[in-house]
């Protein structure tokens with residue numbers, strides 16, 4: 221199964237009764253594992269969590285880290301490949317290695333391949349810009 225197929229399975233787990241916009245993400249790991257994330261919304265809208273952040277928080281919660289990542293695929297029902305929000309770009313910038321591929325997809329299978337720095341030029345990095 222491709223990582224996009226895994227992301228489509230993750231998307232089925234989305235809880236998005238407010239926006240009705242379902243998003244799935246899957247992180248492909250070197251050991252063959254796929255870590256899923258889906259967007260989880262809340263009636264207090266600002267508490268909602270995006271699919272890619274859910275997947276990355278799950279990755280760390282399950283004892284993995286950025287060095288285990290090969291790629292991430294994010295998929296939603298968009299005309300063009302899905303575009304992650306600013307918050308997720310910053311979280312990916314910190315938790316995904318510079319050389320890992322991020323695949324943005326839609327339900328037609330159209331895909332864009334980017335890195336974290338391409339998604340977030342001049343991103344904030346505590347390791348580089350120490351306080």
Ligand SMILES: O=c1ccn([C@H]2C[C@H](O)[C@@H](CO)O2)c(=O)[nH]1
Pocket residue numbers: 236239241242243258259260261268269270271272294302303304305308
């Ligand atoms: O890359 C994206 C873009 C949007 N969303 C979610 C947030 C919210 O639940 C819904 C509508 O913005 O889609 C994601 O999970 N990932």
Ligand SMILES: [Zn+2]
Pocket residue numbers: 270271273304305306307308309
């Ligand atoms: Zn987001």
